[in-house]
Amino acid sequence: MKRYFCSFFVLIAFCCSVFGQEMRTVFVGAKIIPIVGNPIENGYLLIQNGKIIEIGNAAGKVWTADTIIVDAKGKVIMPGLIDSHSHIGEPAGADGSSPIQPDVRILDSLNVRAASLQRAQAGGITTVNVMPGSGHLDSGQTLYLKLRDGANKIDDLLLYDKDGKYMGGIKFANGTNPIRPGGGSFPGTRAKSAALVREQFIKAQAYKEKIAKAGDDKTKLPPRDLAMEALVETLEGKRVVHFHTHSHNDILTVLRLQKEFGFKVVLQHVSEAWKVADEIAKAKVPSSIIMIDSPGGKLETMDVSMTNGAALEKVGALVGFHTDDSITDSRWFLRSAGMAVRFGMSREKALYGMTMANAIMLDMQNRVGSLEAGKDADFIVLSGDPLSVYTHVEQTWVEGKNVFDRKNPLDYLTAVGGFGAGNDKFQDLDCFDGDIGGGN
Amino acid sequence: MISNFKFQISNLLVFVCLIIFVLSIQDIQAQIAVKGETVWTMTGEPITNGIVLIKDGKIEAVGTAAQIKIPSNYKIITAKVVTPGLIDAHTVIGLNGYLNQPHDQMALDGSSPIQPELRAFDAYDAREKLIEWVRGFGVTTIHTGHQPSALVSGQTMIAKTFGNNVDEVTIVPTAMIAVTLGQDGLAGQGKSPGTRGKQAAMLRAELIKAGNYKGDPRDLKMEMWQKVLKREIPLLVTVEKAQDIMTALRIAKEFNIKLVFDGASEAMQVIDDIKASGFPVIVHPTMARPGGDRESLSLEDAGKIRGAGVPIALQSGYEGYVPKTRVVLFEAAMAAGNGLSKRDALGAITIDAAKILGIDNRVGSLAVGKDADIAMYDGDPFEFVTHCTGTIINGQVVSEVVR
Numbered sequence: 001m002k003r004y005f006c007s008f009f010v011l012i013a014f015c016c017s018v019f020g021q022e023m024r025t026v027f028v029g030a031k032i033i034p035i036v037g038n039p040i041e042n043g044y045l046l047i048q049n050g051k052i053i054e055i056g057n058a059a060g061k062v063w064t065a066d067t068i069i070v071d072a073k074g075k076v077i078m079p080g081l082i083d084s085h086s087h088i089g090e091p092a093g094a095d096g097s098s099p100i101q102p103d104v105r106i107l108d109s110l111n112v113r114a115a116s117l118q119r120a121q122a123g124g125i126t127t128v129n130v131m132p133g134s135g136h137l138d139s140g141q142t143l144y145l146k147l148r149d150g151a152n153k154i155d156d157l158l159l160y161d162k163d164g165k166y167m168g169g170i171k172f173a174n175g176t177n178p179i180r181p182g183g184g185s186f187p188g189t190r191a192k193s194a195a196l197v198r199e200q201f202i203k204a205q206a207y208k209e210k211i212a213k214a215g216d217d218k219t220k221l222p223p224r225d226l227a228m229e230a231l232v233e234t235l236e237g238k239r240v241v242h243f244h245t246h247s248h249n250d251i252l253t254v255l256r257l258q259k260e261f262g263f264k265v266v267l268q269h270v271s272e273a274w275k276v277a278d279e280i281a282k283a284k285v286p287s288s289i290i291m292i293d294s295p296g297g298k299l300e301t302m303d304v305s306m307t308n309g310a311a312l313e314k315v316g317a318l319v320g321f322h323t324d325d326s327i328t329d330s331r332w333f334l335r336s337a338g339m340a341v342r343f344g345m346s347r348e349k350a351l352y353g354m355t356m357a358n359a360i361m362l363d364m365q366n367r368v369g370s371l372e373a374g375k376d377a378d379f380i381v382l383s384g385d386p387l388s389v390y391t392h393v394e395q396t397w398v399e400g401k402n403v404f405d406r407k408n409p410l411d412y413l414t415a416v417g418g419f420g421a422g423n424d425k426f427q428d429l430d431c432f433d434g435d436i437g438g439g440n
Numbered sequence: 441m442i443s444n445f446k447f448q449i450s451n452l453l454v455f456v457c458l459i460i461f462v463l464s465i466q467d468i469q470a471q472i473a474v475k476g477e478t479v480w481t482m483t484g485e486p487i488t489n490g491i492v493l494i495k496d497g498k499i500e501a502v503g504t505a506a507q508i509k510i511p512s513n514y515k516i517i518t519a520k521v522v523t524p525g526l527i528d529a530h531t532v533i534g535l536n537g538y539l540n541q542p543h544d545q546m547a548l549d550g551s552s553p554i555q556p557e558l559r560a561f562d563a564y565d566a567r568e569k570l571i572e573w574v575r576g577f578g579v580t581t582i583h584t585g586h587q588p589s590a591l592v593s594g595q596t597m598i599a600k601t602f603g604n605n606v607d608e609v610t611i612v613p614t615a616m617i618a619v620t621l622g623q624d625g626l627a628g629q630g631k632s633p634g635t636r637g638k639q640a641a642m643l644r645a646e647l648i649k650a651g652n653y654k655g656d657p658r659d660l661k662m663e664m665w666q667k668v669l670k671r672e673i674p675l676l677v678t679v680e681k682a683q684d685i686m687t688a689l690r691i692a693k694e695f696n697i698k699l700v701f702d703g704a705s706e707a708m709q710v711i712d713d714i715k716a717s718g719f720p721v722i723v724h725p726t727m728a729r730p731g732g733d734r735e736s737l738s739l740e741d742a743g744k745i746r747g748a749g750v751p752i753a754l755q756s757g758y759e760g761y762v763p764k765t766r767v768v769l770f771e772a773a774m775a776a777g778n779g780l781s782k783r784d785a786l787g788a789i790t791i792d793a794a795k796i797l798g799i800d801n802r803v804g805s806l807a808v809g810k811d812a813d814i815a816m817y818d819g820d821p822f823e824f825v826t827h828c829t830g831t832i833i834n835g836q837v838v839s840e841v842v843r
Contacts, residue, residue: 293770294573296538297762326729327762332774338824389777389822416778417738422730 022400023066024048028058029073033386034371035355045077047377050399055371078351078386079371080126080378080396081333082358084288085242085268085322088116088330093132093140093171099178099186100200102170102234103226104140106132112151113424115414120323120330121147121404122415124380124393127159127359127368129322134173134244137187137197141230142242143168144362146378147396149403159364167364169266170234172197173244174253175300194253201261204231240264240363242288246271246300255283266361268322271304274311281315286361288320289353290328291336309353310344319349320357331415338387351386471495472835473510474814476522482791482805492522494812497835502806517837519829521821523786524806525580525813527793528768529722529753530676530702532587533570534599535563538764544568547587547758549594553627554646556617556668557660558594560585564606566599570765574756575601576843577769578815578828581611581794581803587758588620588678588702590627591639592646595664596676598797600813602838611799616676616700617668619643621684622733640687647695674698680724680733682709689717700796702755704745705737711748720751720796723788725766726774728757742788743779753793754785773822785822818842 032043044058092109094101132139144167145157158166180186187193207228214220233239267287312319337350359369377400384391396404472494479490491508493500537544546563585596603609633639650665701721756766776785794804812835819826831839
């Protein structure tokens with residue numbers, strides 16, 4: 001327990017663990033942007049046991065003696081950011097054996113000590129959808145993580161649904177990435193891509209029916225099939241399809257497949273959303289977009305536009321942002337919202353897209369995404385306007401615990417880079433301020 | 441009768457063409473007054489409520505509204521913030537296009553590790569989409585050329601970002617020779633150079649050979665190396681690791697040649713040596729991805745290297761995938777948010793860049809007699825939410841998109 005070497009806040013956590021019950025902590029005087037509800041200029045945020053107890057206007061408020069008061073004057077506090085599409089933690093999903101591998105879980109591949117996870121904390125990201133790549137029609141199961149500190153194993157970062165199952169989606173892709181002409185069972189065309197996906201979902205429908213027919217008679221159950229099990233969860237809406245798609249025709253193909261099979265879907269990247277915004281809105285399907293500094297890089301993103309956010313906002317579609325880390329760096333995720341505003345989006349919807357919109361896409365809007373009583377105490381303390389280039393994330397808090405503090409030298413190293421910033425992290429030395437050896 | 445009629449028609453056509461021509465000349469050379477709430481001249485403190493007069497493509501006068509009277513025939517353009525046209529001190533656009541397909545990727549020929557004879561202007565596409573893209577953010581001059589992915593990948597050039605063909609836009613046809621030391625300059629697949637030591641040996645052998653070259657028979661490689669040995673052009677040395685920086689300095693000393701450092705994410709480890717050499721650094725893009733030889737890069741590198749007294753410029757660099765090009769304005773913005781002063785961040789993409797590239801007699805600041813290259817913004821140029829509202833090159837409004 002070397003933690004008491006570091007910041008005041010961690011000292012609090014140490015004390016609290018002694019008493020078993022966390023003390024109430026209140027952040028006072030900050031501008032609070034709760035996302036749901038109006039910003040509060042002289043606000044307070046009261047937390048305890050990892051949850052938000054109360055937020056409101058601090059004027060005239062008196063705190064009980066057992067409340068730790070943190071002066072946050074001049075700061076901006078908003079919910080922890082949610083990244084609906086990232087590749088931090090070195091995820092590895094499907095291999096080259098076939099184009100559709102719903103059985104593969106990135107749960108079985110993640111490195112929880114990877115520096116990329118800490119870079120995400122430094123960027124203010126508290127919840128993240130970590131996905132396998134887009135070189136397959138289906139590259140496997142994704143994972144929704146809370147970026148808690150001190151993780152030794154993947155279990156320490158998981159989120160559980162009301163049935164006690166860890167949460168995650170499933171990654172699909174269309175367009176040119178999964179197309180590998182002459183690549184064995186991989187598709188050579190767009191139509192073939194769609195046909196292969198339909199074939200699997202039809203198989204899954206049949207599998208699901210067999211299970212339903214078996215009822216309580218276990219002898220009539222079909223033999224276990226890991227791929228089918230994941231697709232059945234998808235058909236039942238328990239596993240959201242995160243569909244990598246760029247060009248307008250591919251986007252419409254996703255909408256067509258969604259209509260046919262009824263799965264829950266999030267359009268990912270959606271580079272040409274501005275061309276088919278009406279169709280996306282009509283389908284009531286959410287989009288997770290990425291802000292890229294220039295068009296091109298490959299044929300299907302030649303028409304990618306930073307106006308996608310504005311175009312989708314205009315038609316009333318739900319729109320969130322993602323880093324696709326390492327395509328864009330988690331440390332300046334907020335820049336995506338800034339650039340979207342530059343290209344016509346409203347500030348309110350841009351910040352909503354960094355938080356609540358993504359929470360909805362990951363089916364956890366009751367738990368994260370806004371600062372409301374009862375929700376997880378996931379929030380960030382900023383030095384100023386969230387959309388300014390001069391603003392820094394000063395602190396990141398997950399479930400009431402400070403997981404990033406720019407004042408901590410090692411956290412600072414993660415935030416700005418430098419020698420050793422990219423090395424795997426030894427979590428129990430997280431706050432140790434000195435030479436930790438081993439080439440660091 | 442018929443022939444006469446034809447003659448009249450053709451006469452009329454010539455007349456119409458002549459009028460259009462005269463009008464277009466007038467349009468191009470229209471005299472412009474740019475008014476700005478803040479005018480960053482880069483020759484001194486920014487001017488509040490400043491005016492820049494443009495005549496015949498050059499800057500005619502710069503000063504406060506009180507000092508300068510705008511002649512009545514000048515077209516007035518107003519902006520909140522006015523800066524010199526931005527300079528991207530190192531990019532590959534124009535050689536590498538936005539599609540990223542083999543037919544538009546011309547910044548690297550993989551057939552041989554040492555090819556100083558490859559001229560950038562033989563490949564430059566002045567109408568490439570990425571050039572139009574960065575122009576819309578206020579970038580008016582680029583130093584572009586062969587990419588840092590071979591020991592010696594070829595030449596670089598300097599061009600304005602508006603014009604129909606390479607001859608029209610080029611300022612400096614051969615600016616530097618692109619050299620890459622370290623991992624990115626290895627040939628791979630068992631070919632040489634396969635190590636850092638071999639890179640240095642191969643480069644030294646070339647320079648020794650060039651020292652003995654008498655010009656007959658003509659050898660394009662040797663002709664270029666001789667220009668380097670005569671200090672007519674510098675090597676643009678892309679290096680990240682401290683040991684590679686030291687290797688470059690060692691070779692520069694041995695052959696008494698000029699260097700411009702590029703990337704240099706570990707510059708601060710050997711900053712005294714760099715400073716003593718007098719060579720400038722075109723610092724890696726601020727938002728470049730950490731990894732490979734760049735594992736130790738920091739958002740604060742530009743601020744720290746500049747703080748140590750070494751001349752710096754900023755760059756968009758080379759990108760192999762997405763984004764196909766960075767925008768140097770955004771890279772400077774991020775540096776300004778991480779320790780580089782606003783003046784120095786702007787300097788790194790205007791006058792300081794111009795000095796490193798040797799073109800400060802023409803561009804980089806708003807001073808009388810210089811090319812009328814101007815960028816206009818509706819707020820602090822570095823803020824994410826600010827827009828570039830217009831770009832002027834050689835006195836001509838070349839972009840009016842709000843971007």
